[in-house]
Amino acid sequence: MSSNANIPSNYVSDVQPILYSYWRSSCSWRVRIAMNLKEIPYDIKPISLIKSGGEQHCNEYREVNPMEQVPALQIDGHTLIESVAIMHYLEETRPQRPLLPQDVHKRAKVREIVEIICSGIQPLQNLIVLIHVGEEKKKEWAQHWITRGFRAVEKALSTSAGKYCVGDEISMADCCLVPQVFNARRFHVDLRPYPIILRIDRELESNPAFRAAHPSNQPDCPPELPNK
Numbered sequence: 725m726s727s728n729a730n731i732p733s734n735y736v737s738d739v740q741p742i743l744y745s746y747w748r749s750s751c752s753w754r755v756r757i758a759m760n761l762k763e764i765p766y767d768i769k770p771i772s773l774i775k776s777g778g779e780q781h782c783n784e785y786r787e788v789n790p791m792e793q794v795p796a797l798q799i800d801g802h803t804l805i806e807s808v809a810i811m812h813y814l815e816e817t818r819p820q821r822p823l824l825p826q827d828v829h830k831r832a833k834v835r836e837i838v839e840i841i842c843s844g845i846q847p848l849q850n851l852i853v854l855i856h857v858g859e860e861k862k863k864e865w866a867q868h869w870i871t872r873g874f875r876a877v878e879k880a881l882s883t884s885a886g887k888y889c890v891g892d893e894i895s896m897a898d899c900c901l902v903p904q905v906f907n908a909r910r911f912h913v914d915l916r917p918y919p920i921i922l923r924i925d926r927e928l929e930s931n932p933a934f935r936a937a938h939p940s941n942q943p944d945c946p947p948e949l950p951n952k
C-alpha cells in the first residue's frame with residue numbers, strides 16, 4: 725500500500741483503522757478529513773464528551789488516550805493520539821494525496837497555520853477550559869481567543885493562500901481551518917473581518933472529503949441537531 729521509500733512495505737496494516745471520535749469535536753474532525761482525503765477506510769467508535777460526565781474520562785478510554793480527549797486512532801497495530809501527530813503519521817505512511825506541500829517554505833506556512841489553530845486557538849476554547857471558565861463567561865472567552873487567533877490566521881493567509889490556505893493544494897492547514905470556523909460560528913464570532921478565511925471555508929464546503937467529515941454526517945450526531 726505504501727509507496728514511500730522510507731517506510732517498509734509491511735509497516736502499513738490492512739486491518740481497518742478505528743477512530744475514536746465525537747461528532748463535533750474539532751480535533752476528531754481534522755483527522756476525519758485527513759483520512760477521507762487520503763481515502764483510508766476506517767470505522768468510527770463514538771466517544772460522547774457529554775454523556776454521563778463524558779465517556780472520555782472512563783477507565784477503559786483512559787487506557788486508549790491518557791489525555792482523556794478525542795481523537796485516538798488505532799492503526800497499523802498502534803494507538804495514536806493528538807490530531808496533528810496523527811495527520812503527520814498518515815502523511816508519512818500513506819503518501820497518496822499529500823497534505824504537505826513539497827516546497828519547504830510552503831510546508832513551513834502550513835505548519836504555522838496548523839500551530840496557530842491547534843495550539844493558539846482550539847485548546848483555549850475547548851470543553852475542559854470552558855467548564856472552568858463557567859457558563860456565564862464562556863461565550864465571551866471563546867470569542868476572545870478565536871478572534872485573536874483568526875487575526876493571525878487571516879494575516880498568514882494574505883500571503884500564503886491560493887484556492888486553499890497555502891497555494892492551490894489542500895493541506896493540513898485546511899483540515900484544521902474548517903472545523904475551527906465551525907467553532908467560531910458556534911460561539912457567534914463576527915467573521916466579517918476574515919474574508920480569506922471565509923472564502924476558503926466556502927470553497928471546501930462542497931469537497932466530498934470535508935462534507936463526509938462534517939459533524940452533521942457523523943453516526944453520533946444527535947438527530948435533533950441535523951444542522952450543527
Ligand SMILES: O=C(O)/C=C\C(=O)CC(=O)CC(=O)O
Binds near residue numbers: 748774851
Ligand atoms: O458537544 C459539546 O458541547 C462538547 C464538546 C465539543 O463540542 C468539543 C469541544 O470541546 C470543542 C472543540 O473540539 O473544539
